[in-house]
Amino acid sequence: KRNVLIIGAGGVAQVVAHKAAQHNDRLGDLHIASRTVAKAEAIIASVHEKSAMKVPGVFAAHALDATDSAAVVALIEQTGCQIVINVGSPFVNMPVLDACIQAGVAYMDTAIHEDPAKICETPPWYGNYEWKRREACKAAGVTAILGVGFDPGVVNAYARVAEGMMDKIESIDIVDINAGSHGKWFSTNFDPEINFREFTGTVYSWQNGAWQTNKMFEVGKTWDMPVVGEQKAYLTGHDEVHSLSARYPQADVRFWMGFGDHYINVFTVLKNLGLLSEQPVKTAEGLEVVPLKVVKAVLPDPASLAPNYTGKTCIGDFVKGTKDGQPVEVLIYNVADHKDAYNEVGSQGISYTAGVPPVAAALLIADGVWDVGAMANVEDLDPAPFINLLNTIGLPTRIKDAAGDRLLEL
Ligand code: NDP
Structure with missing residues (x-):
């Protein structure tokens, strides 16, 4: 059990939280952190309303400014999470990725990093930010799965x-x-x-x-x-x-x-x-x-x-x-x-299709199947365990x- 930290408390995070809860027997303690802690708390309340936790366990909410890498590292250490599912806004990817590399824990996201000051990022998208950390991930043996929503993912x-x-x-x-x-x-x-x-x-x-x-x-x-x-x-x-x-x-x-x-x-x-x-x-x-x-x-x-x-x-x-x-x-x-x-x-179906895949990836990391100790886009990984698992957890x-x-x- 690796314990999971979800970052963000929006539409996609809602789905991630419910799906992670449905598999907390394999994932361990669950934590959700966002800028507005009330949104994280509301998500946890909706999980309990549906009695979604497979086994009794921890699901805690935290206030976090995810653009503050040091604060992310501190929360990872405080919660003992070894897997971070970043479904915050696209502006927080790099500080969260850097925190995961520093803390030596697995990272995943569902969209490329964006600079809020730019209207639109131009190609090569992954090359602009994330892929620049490829060597750092390798050196730290950190698994970072990029863009593991539905599309990308x-x-x-x-x-x-x-x-x-x-x-x-x-x-x-x-x-x-x-x-x-x-x-x-x-x-x-x-x-x-x-x-x-x-x-x-x-x-x-x-x-x-x-x-x-x-x-x-x-x-x-x-x-x-x-x-x-x-x-x-x-x-x-x-x-x-x-x-x-x-x-x-x-x-x-x-x-x-x-x-x-x-x-x-x-x-x-x-x-x-x-x-x-x-x-x-x-x-x-x-x-x-x-x-x-x-x-x-x-x-x-x-x-x-x-x-x-x-x-x-x-x-x-x-x-x-x-x-x-x-x-x-x-x-x-x-x-x-x-x-x-x-x-x-x-949640509506679009959030659902985006939120279920990162939980599948977390389960595959927890089982060691996708714990590759390097940065990867989804096409770099064996698709068989991913697709077979998605068939059984809601996305056939x-x-x-x-x-x-x-x-x-x-
Ligand atoms: P939302 O806008 O609903 O949620 C974003 C969350 O991030 C909010 O809870 C927001 O907090 C939080 N957040 C923003 N800035 C910070 C910060 N500095 N620190 C902590 N938390 C912060 O987005 P969605 O749930 O719709 O999307 C989440 C991600 O998923 C996006 O990157 C999106 O592009 C991606 N996505 C990917 C898809 C795919 O298939 N690959 C499909 C759909 C979305 P607050 O509430 O306080 O603003």
């Missing part, structure tokens, strides 16, 4: 599974469709600041052996997905395009995010009016406001969407390549249900190819 493992089925990969198209409905006139599924940041900058993809640039919503394509049917998705920049293109430089690596016309219309209006700007403006009354903060304040709190969210998500990798000189094509995917997620852990993987559509067991 599980979709990286899907690419690795496809690698094993082909002699050469020619293209990886990751398609993320949320066919759910939250019933609000408009809402983002995550913190609007983080959500809009993702779509205000240049879109990067890896094609013809180089980074290519487009504008957001410039390149759209209709994908025929299992369960959710035909869905329009747009080329979008995403962390995993970088790490996967580093492993498969010969392949085209693209990420597609599904958007409805309504979302695009509202987003476009907000953006063109300047309401997504982080630059303060002065009103006629002399009031200084940041437009994006005002938009965030008037939009629904994403956490409030969960109780009424219905429908499904479908996220998967369309991979094309060759085997013995013949073309091969495969789709590896997961379908998750918003209502099921809410009933189980009190399916595969669709010439042989049909079936559960993927490795």
Whole structure:
């Protein structure tokens, strides 16, 4: 038992907390630390409401400023945690990673580090921050698993599974469709600041052996997905395009995010009016406001969407390549249900798909299977134990190819 420290108390942390509690017999003591301790306490209360702890044990909340590396080290030492699941905002990755290296404990996160002063990080994403600590992790024998949510995360493992089925990969198209409905006139599924940041900058993809640039919503394509049917998705920049293109430089690596016309219309209006700007403006009354903060304040709190969210998500990798000189094509995917997620852990399906994988990774580290003592992206690790475990803890993987559509067991 390694004892687990969860950092952050947002939507994803809620799922991580519930799933970790369901497996506390194998993980040991659980701790959750966030800037606002009341949010961490509310998560623990929801865990107890659902009687989610598998065996009686510790689940404690702590106040923490995760940008303060020394404070993170002190909390790791105080709690005796050997595994840190960082699901705080993307601005805290590096101080938390540095703390884990210093304390000699395992680290994982679900998104790349971002500098709050920048509107958008540009490729090479992992190269900008995390991969600079590769040597330090190796020297300290620290396991650091980067981007182990769903996308990035599980979709990286899907690419690795496809690698094993082909002699050469020619293209990886990751398609993320949320066919759910939250019933609000408009809402983002995550913190609007983080959500809009993702779509205000240049879109990067890896094609013809180089980074290519487009504008957001410039390149759209209709994908025929299992369960959710035909869905329009747009080329979008995403962390995993970088790490996967580093492993498969010969392949085209693209990420597609599904958007409805309504979302695009509202987003476009907000953006063109300047309401997504982080630059303060002065009103006629002399009031200084940041437009994006005002938009965030008037939009629904994403956490409030969960109780009424219905429908499904479908996220998967369309991979094309060759085997013995013949073309091969495969789709590896997961379908998750918003209502099921809410009933189980009190969150909507998107948080669910992001929060279950890091707990699977924690279990694999605790068992020694993924405790590699080095920094790794998910595609660097054996996908079999990960996918098999996810099949049993709420995120089953399916595969669709010439042989049909079936559960993927490795
Ligand atoms: P939320 O915004 O809901 O939660 C972020 C949490 O981090 C909040 O509790 C916030 O505290 C806390 N936090 C922020 N700054 C600090 C700090 N300095 N010290 C301590 N705590 C801090 O985010 P989500 O739960 O939606 O997302 C969490 C992470 O998961 C993000 O990095 C996101 O990009 C990633 N993600 C990954 C996905 C994947 O599939 N790979 C999918 C979805 C998300 P406070 O409440 O006080 O503000």
